[in-house]
Amino acid sequence: MSPSDVRPTTLGELRAAESAGRLHRRTVKDEIRENLIARLRDKAPIFPGIIGYDETVVPQIVNAILSRHNFILLGLRGQAKSRILRAMTTLLDEAIPVVPGCEIHDDPLAPLCAACRARVRAEGDALPIAWLGRDARYVEKLATPDVTIADMIGDLDPIKAARSGLHLSDEMTMHYGLLPRANRGIFAINELPDLAGKIQVGLFNILQEGDVQIKGYPVRLPLDVLMVFSANPEDYTARGKIITPLKDRIGSEIRTHYPASRHHAMAITKQEAWTARHATGATGAIDVPEFVREVVEEVAFQARQDSKVDKRSGVSQRLPISLLENVVSNAERRAMLAGEPLVVPRITDIYAALPAITGKFELEYEGELRGADHVARDIIRSAVGNVFTGYFAGADLRQVTEWFDLGGTLQIDDTLDAAELLTRAAQVQGLRDLAEQLGIKADTPAPLAASAVDFVLEGLYAQKKIARSDEWQYQATEQPRRPARPAPDAMERDLPMPGSKKKYYN
Numbered sequence: 026m027s028p029s030d031v032r033p034t035t036l037g038e039l040r041a042a043e044s045a046g047r048l049h050r051r052t053v054k055d056e057i058r059e060n061l062i063a064r065l066r067d068k069a070p071i072f073p074g075i076i077g078y079d080e081t082v083v084p085q086i087v088n089a090i091l092s093r094h095n096f097i098l099l100g101l102r103g104q105a106k107s108r109i110l111r112a113m114t115t116l117l118d119e120a121i122p123v124v125p126g127c128e129i130h131d132d133p134l135a136p137l138c139a140a141c142r143a144r145v146r147a148e149g150d151a152l153p154i155a156w157l158g159r160d161a162r163y164v165e166k167l168a169t170p171d172v173t174i175a176d177m178i179g180d181l182d183p184i185k186a187a188r189s190g191l192h193l194s195d196e197m198t199m200h201y202g203l204l205p206r207a208n209r210g211i212f213a214i215n216e217l218p219d220l221a222g223k224i225q226v227g228l229f230n231i232l233q234e235g236d237v238q239i240k241g242y243p244v245r246l247p248l249d250v251l252m253v254f255s256a257n258p259e260d261y262t263a264r265g266k267i268i269t270p271l272k273d274r275i276g277s278e279i280r281t282h283y284p285a286s287r288h289h290a291m292a293i294t295k296q297e298a299w300t301a302r303h304a305t306g307a308t309g310a311i312d313v314p315e316f317v318r319e320v321v322e323e324v325a326f327q328a329r330q331d332s333k334v335d336k337r338s339g340v341s342q343r344l345p346i347s348l349l350e351n352v353v354s355n356a357e358r359r360a361m362l363a364g365e366p367l368v369v370p371r372i373t374d375i376y377a378a379l380p381a382i383t384g385k386f387e388l389e390y391e392g393e394l395r396g397a398d399h400v401a402r403d404i405i406r407s408a409v410g411n412v413f414t415g416y417f418a419g420a421d422l423r424q425v426t427e428w429f430d431l432g433g434t435l436q437i438d439d440t441l442d443a444a445e446l447l448t449r450a451a452q453v454q455g456l457r458d459l460a461e462q463l464g465i466k467a468d469t470p471a472p473l474a475a476s477a478v479d480f481v482l483e484g485l486y487a488q489k490k491i492a493r494s495d496e497w498q499y500q501a502t503e504q505p506r507r508p509a510r511p512a513p514d515a516m517e518r519d520l521p522m523p524g525s526k527k528k529y530y531n
């Protein structure tokens with residue numbers, strides 16, 4: 026029905042609408058397919074808000090829908106799989122006619138369940154019609170090993186059967202599970218491989234034959250559903266995790282992926298992270314410098330390729346999203362304490378936001394030995410180094426590094442207010458000049474200028490051109506701890522290094 030039509034309110038009106046050609050009855054898969062075709066013809070976005078999949082995942086989903094396939098999205102965590110599955114509802118009609126109160130959303134013109142058939146017989150054309158919106162036609166279940174046939178498909182109620190004098194396999198005695206409740210809609214199962222084998226068999230039977238055995242009784246249940254799934258690719262391809270006949274009934278396997286470029290990733294994080302907070306009026310306006318956004322994103326990219334991080338579980342796009350939120354919060358906290366009206370995150374705020382990082386990846390054995398905090402700090406440092414190179418490749422950094430090499434030190438941490446940071450940094454020759462390459466001018470607000478200075482210092486530290494002590498003091502890099510080839514017996518004693526003002530110990 027198009028929304029402009031007046032919706033029938035009784036079975037009689039519905040029948041009239043159908044015979045006049047105003048009601049287009051079709052299966053869920055045809056409905057989604059035809060609505061998708063309309064969207065493609067209009068050149069409208071298929072899945073608004075899904076970024077970075079336009080040339081990879083989206084065309085494959087389109088093909089699966091056009092093919093009327095049940096499909097599975099294979100990907101690591103945080104690759105927008107659930108989001109895509111939920112977005113499928115936007116391809117459903119605005120509303121469909123149903124028998125009011127029916128748990129499986131029966132079509133009034135062709136009811137499945139015995140109760141609805143009885144109502145149609147009894148009430149005829151006067152049977153009232155309800156209209157079911159598209160959001161109510163999506164059912165989602167996270168598969169876990171303890172999910173039962175009763176949860177998923179349903180159960181037979183012997184007491185109800187005995188009371189009504191019906192045979193136990195009569196569907197009137199059935200207590201419906203999630204799948205029948207998704208009838209005439211979309212049923213999504215996340216982490217499919219975690220589903221027990223016998224439930225997979227049940228799903229397969231319903232997909233294939235329209236019936237299923239419950240407690241040994243065959244129950245006929247010719248449901249009309251689009252089934253969509255998600256899984257981790259390693260679990261899915263592992264032998265024995267998915268029964269072969271079910272795998273065969275899933276028409277398309279579509280691989281998702283992490284953002285291919287930092288640019289896409291930043292767009293996703295910008296869309297998802299809660300940074301537009303000044304509307305609440307609690308703190309000042311928030312201005313996140315582009316280089317801070319880039320480093321936040323690069324942290325995820327670095328973590329995904331770090332050998333100490335478990336590749337099979339992946340590093341979710343939720344890492345940079347949570348990280349950016351925490352980085353902004355650290356900046357808010359500093360701005361509040363300093364009474365600054367403008368909240369500007371700095372690179373050092375990323376180190377303060379470790380709690381948003383360490384829970385977002387699983388470590389390999391080597392990483393476990395090193396500790397999550399340590400691994401995270403190393404990852405941040407590489408990320409800063411990478412982004413810094415992008416901004417300062419070819420820049421002359423010597424004036425600043427020489428100032429430190431001559432013994433200069435600078436005490437700056439993430440709690441220091443912007444004015445004080447700039448005062449302390451002013452003594453370092455060349456530092457402000459480098460910050461100006463980031464677009465800092467004489468009239469740039471102090472918090473923005475301070476963030477730029479902080480980025481230069483952290484970039485030099487990340488590239489090991491200067492050092493930073495555990496007490497957040499920037500200083501000259503230490504000389505090599507030992508000669509390239511130390512004599513074995515020299516390792517055990519104090520080793521004064523020629524040309525160095527300090528002594529080094531092994």
Ligand SMILES: [Zn+2]
Pocket residue numbers: 124127128129130131136137138139140141142
């Ligand atoms: Zn019914």
